[in-house]
Structures are given as structure tokens and as C-alpha cells.
Amino acid sequence: METVPVWLRERRTGVGRPAERSRAEVTAAAIALADREGLTAVSMRRVAAELGTGPASLYRYVDGRDDLLDLMTDEVAAGYQLSAPGGPWLPGLLAVCRQGRDLMRRHGWLPELVLTRSALGPHGTDLLEHVLAVLAAHPASVGHKLEAFGVMTTLTAALALHELNAGAAQRQGAYLAHVVAAGRHPHLAAALTGGPTTPAPRFEDTVSRVLVGLLGE
Known part of the structure; x- marks a missing residue:
């Protein structure tokens, strides 16, 4: 089980074509999905579909749904003035x-x-x-x-x-x-x-x- 927080992990480069998305875009897509359909809708598959890509491509940025949830929570905290x-x-x-x-x-x-x-x-x-x-x-x-x-x-x-x-x-x-x-x-x-x-x-x-x-x- 991964114990290093997602913010301290390097993005995986993988093989084949270079990544077309960023962690920020993945996070924004997850937030938009949750805002529209609720938290239960947030999955690797659904977020990938929001971005027009396959679920496997998201693993360059996150290890799974738990990472998505952490990124979403922290990104909303950027809204504090x-x-x-x-x-x-x-x-x-x-x-x-x-x-x-x-x-x-x-x-x-x-x-x-x-x-x-x-x-x-x-x-x-x-x-x-x-x-x-x-x-x-x-x-x-x-x-x-x-x-x-x-x-x-x-x-x-x-x-x-x-x-x-x-x-x-x-x-x-x-x-x-x-x-x-x-x-x-x-x-x-x-x-x-x-x-x-x-x-x-x-x-x-x-x-x-x-x-x-x-x-x-």
C-alpha cells in the first residue's frame, strides 16, 4: 500500500506516447464530475471518460481513487481567500x-x-x-x-x-x-x-x- 502522499510522488512517464494530461487536469475533471453527479460517481474509469482517455492513462498521475479524493479536497482548499x-x-x-x-x-x-x-x-x-x-x-x-x-x-x-x-x-x-x-x-x-x-x-x-x-x- 502506497504511504507516500500523492503530492510527493513523481509523475510516471510510462512507455509509448507522452502523457497528454496533467495532474491538475485530472483533478479538475474529478471535481467537475463530483459536482455534477456526486462523490459516488468518481472513479478512475469515469474520470478518464471525462478527459476522453482510457483509465490506464490516469495511473501516470495517481495510484487510484484515494489519490483522486485527496487531490480534490486539497484543490478546493485553494478557494480560501x-x-x-x-x-x-x-x-x-x-x-x-x-x-x-x-x-x-x-x-x-x-x-x-x-x-x-x-x-x-x-x-x-x-x-x-x-x-x-x-x-x-x-x-x-x-x-x-x-x-x-x-x-x-x-x-x-x-x-x-x-x-x-x-x-x-x-x-x-x-x-x-x-x-x-x-x-x-x-x-x-x-x-x-x-x-x-x-x-x-x-x-x-x-x-x-x-x-x-x-x-x-
């Missing part, structure tokens, strides 16, 4: 999270990859460097700062995925209404029906409370 750090740390991190949320809503397949795979390529490393720069003056340990980066990324993905799955939330609400009517879960019924409800917290509120909990005021 990382301005020079300055000012309080929390607004700086929230700005990153808002951009991440926008990217994940634009590429509906991305939250799943962020939540299930650990891939940090060139653009992801730039993002981590930016977050650490925002936190440079913060007294927290390096370990806690790295933990905050992981948590903010994961939480952003989870919240974006929840927003993208609006249909599932509606089905959940319908089932909870049935449960309340059945009368076998009194605490849940009280929580859902016991007077005025507080509006669901905004994205920024949720992320802020978690980050302050991790790093302090």
Missing part, C-alpha cells in the same frame, strides 16, 4: 470557517471527505499556516491550536452537511412529532413542546462557542 492576519483571533477563525462553509455548500461532496479522510496537501497546509498565524499571539499551547484547527474544520463540515441534508432534517422532524404524540418519551416531549423555543443557533454562534471552549476568551 486568506488575508493577512490581524486583530482578535476569534473573528479571524470565524472568517475561515465561513469560507469553508461556503466552499462545502458549493461542493456538496466535500463535507463527507473532510469528515472521513485526513489529507493535508499544499493548499490545506497553507490554510493551517494561516490559522496558526491568526493564533500566533494566543497563549494556548501549540497542541491546543492544532486541535482547534481540526475541530473547526470538522465542525464546519458537520454543520454544512446538516444544511445540505435539509430533506433528512424534515423527515427527522416528522418522526419526532410522531414520538411526542405517542407519549412514551416525556422528557423529549417537554423539550420540544414546553413553551417558547429558542431559535437554532447560527453557524457562527455554534463555532464560536466551541472555539472559545477550546481556547478560552
Whole structure:
């Protein structure tokens, strides 16, 4: 099993005709396919078809689908607009999270990859460097700062995925209404029906409370 990250591997030259594509073109084709048809559509065969070539030709650039997924995730991270750090740390991190949320809503397949795979390529490393720069003056340990980066990324993905799955939330609400009517879960019924409800917290509120909990005021 290949343990060297795809970004550190040399492109294979192969034999016969020289390569007609680049790793960037392969990545762009995979992203376009996932945007159009979802993550399950991404395979070596389908990406090769997007490029008008045979699957075997892709092995000059990647070892398989896992490489494609890592390249896709990192390439989307190029979409962050990382301005020079300055000012309080929390607004700086929230700005990153808002951009991440926008990217994940634009590429509906991305939250799943962020939540299930650990891939940090060139653009992801730039993002981590930016977050650490925002936190440079913060007294927290390096370990806690790295933990905050992981948590903010994961939480952003989870919240974006929840927003993208609006249909599932509606089905959940319908089932909870049935449960309340059945009368076998009194605490849940009280929580859902016991007077005025507080509006669901905004994205920024949720992320802020978690980050302050991790790093302090």
C-alpha cells in the first residue's frame, strides 16, 4: 500500500506516447464530475471518460481513487481567500470557517471527505499556516491550536452537511412529532413542546462557542 502522499510522488512517464494530461487536469475533471453527479460517481474509469482517455492513462498521475479524493479536497482548499492576519483571533477563525462553509455548500461532496479522510496537501497546509498565524499571539499551547484547527474544520463540515441534508432534517422532524404524540418519551416531549423555543443557533454562534471552549476568551 502506497504511504507516500500523492503530492510527493513523481509523475510516471510510462512507455509509448507522452502523457497528454496533467495532474491538475485530472483533478479538475474529478471535481467537475463530483459536482455534477456526486462523490459516488468518481472513479478512475469515469474520470478518464471525462478527459476522453482510457483509465490506464490516469495511473501516470495517481495510484487510484484515494489519490483522486485527496487531490480534490486539497484543490478546493485553494478557494480560501486568506488575508493577512490581524486583530482578535476569534473573528479571524470565524472568517475561515465561513469560507469553508461556503466552499462545502458549493461542493456538496466535500463535507463527507473532510469528515472521513485526513489529507493535508499544499493548499490545506497553507490554510493551517494561516490559522496558526491568526493564533500566533494566543497563549494556548501549540497542541491546543492544532486541535482547534481540526475541530473547526470538522465542525464546519458537520454543520454544512446538516444544511445540505435539509430533506433528512424534515423527515427527522416528522418522526419526532410522531414520538411526542405517542407519549412514551416525556422528557423529549417537554423539550420540544414546553413553551417558547429558542431559535437554532447560527453557524457562527455554534463555532464560536466551541472555539472559545477550546481556547478560552
